[in-house]
Amino acid sequence: MSRSIRLAVIGGDYIGPEVTAEAVKVLQAVAPSYDTTLETTDYDLGANRYLATGEVLPDKVLAELRDHDAILLGAVGGRPGDPNLPPGILERGLLLRIRFEFDHYVNLRPSKLFPGVPSPLAGEPEIDFVVVREGTEGLYVGNGGVVRKDTPHELATEISINTAHGVDRVVRDAFRRAQARRGKLTLVHKTNVLVHAGGLWSRTVDRVSQEFPDVTVDYLHVDAATIFMVTQPDRFDVIVTDNLFGDIITDLAAAVTGGIGLAASGNVNPDGTAPSMFEPVHGSAPDIAGTGKADPTAAILSAALLLDHLGLADAARRVEDTVHADLAERTAGTTRTTAEIGDAIASRVAT
């Protein structure tokens, strides 16, 4: 009985399509062993489409995306400081629009330091944790505004929205993941200053923890969490946190586990009411586009998260294990092109 997966691929800009091409190559290579076929549809979205046509994410495209089992995204973004690309256009109009429209309330970001990968941290710290970042609330809702713009009396506000519904569901998801891992959950927030939102988050974690007696619960202020991330990263198993804190600490987590060149992420709708989207944490890196220097590893690891999300846990593990083996064999000084890395991993997962 074979299964067919309909995958939407948004390569995006610059190195984005270069890395998704390799991730798709790996997916196509691993699928047959799991009686699965993969149908991909490419969507041309991102800075370059916007600059050429003024379109960010037409409603029609959004509707088509919805009609897929999952989405793989490379990276979107133009050249830094491009005056024709105001900050927020692509973020609000494309990335965040998809996260919000498709209710990606679990923004999943695993951090693992693999053998052979150099970390900027001294010693050889053991790092293996997952951040469950809320993806549909907080300061990311875009609420707020500006009055008296460009006058000495300008006032700009940003409003963080946190609901019982939104916090409860992501906290539950995090508890379940902790239960399936080493049984430790750390809430990261800033409850001593953001007492309103912090109260809701803390009370929710306390309440839900009653249902997970086998999970140990811990709390850290976000500022302290950044300290432990560099001094004692092995204290973390699963971290649950809000949208903005999650954004910040996962970039830091990526940095200490070998860089955003390796960091994968999933924008997950655990209820399956819309397709989930998987993407490397890195950006579109216009400076190295076309040189073959882009490392497709983060995109390939994101594809592994995608397989896992679609219930193909064994296939996911095969891709991950292969990536780890490949990483362990990389030797300083030798460089392979984007496609060479993809080919190497694809041929290994196929056999």
Place this chain on the structure above:
Amino acid sequence: MSRSIRLAVIGGDYIGPEVTAEAVKVLQAVAPSYDTTLETTDYDLGANRYLATGEVLPDKVLAELRDHDAILLGAVGGRPGDPNLPPGILERGLLLRIRFEFDHYVNLRPSKLFPGVPSPLAGEPEIDFVVVREGTEGLYVGNGGVVRKDTPHELATEISINTAHGVDRVVRDAFRRAQARRGKLTLVHKTNVLVHAGGLWSRTVDRVSQEFPDVTVDYLHVDAATIFMVTQPDRFDVIVTDNLFGDIITDLAAAVTGGIGLAASGNVNPDGTAPSMFEPVHGSAPDIAGTGKADPTAAILSAALLLDHLGLADAARRVEDTVHADLAERTAGTTRTTAEIGDAIASRVAT
């Protein structure tokens, strides 16, 4: 012509008074060489006073504090998780109240990796930057609230307030500091998501930069800033950022420069309309109180910032240089008590 400084000392809780005692010792030792005398008044504030009396910061005490040239604070905070000490009580009622009432709009946090100090970062990175964190706006204003508390329909909000007045003055202060240092200013924000506040911050930096043609301006999203802090900390000279981002990145900065045991800070009112307050970044560490293990270095470096703020730049440099010499001589394995470190530094600055 001798000068007299009226210093309010808020030791606070646990190790707080232990470290301020050493900082005062050093101030008293260095003052005579600069024709200065120091009159100190101790104020008993913090978790323990609150737990004993229910008082956080009586108006009368606030008025008395105002009548000083500067404030030295140790650390306030009770035992973690004390149910009698709800989150925010001391923060909102004491620390933030003083910052807001005394208009401490420049929260100054230098980060320097001194010779001999171990960093969690591999290699021997050069780190020497200053974070100018806005201190009176942003998400720290305490605006927001909760409706339908403890129901499935609870909604909690936090509102970030940013004004032209507030942003302009701190940005100017940061430009002036950059001009007096290596001439580089980095704005850290999240302009691609927080477009309202981010717009005000970016436009302000652009506008003010016209008046400082000798300062190079750079921008980083806060998530990317955390990456550079661990991979390329030498790219920073002066960072200007909002209250919450500043809170987060300065703890990280402290971690990479040897830990919050060494990190000093100043809550500065550059206009002199109220006394500025200087404090180590670390907390009250109930677990090591009374053991003599607390390192007074951060408090002593905070005292140096205090001297500098009061126009005693030479005395400030003398204290700093002495601390650096002391740090360079510390050898792994040997331990000195809080008082021994204070004594060593005090006797050196006196001669």
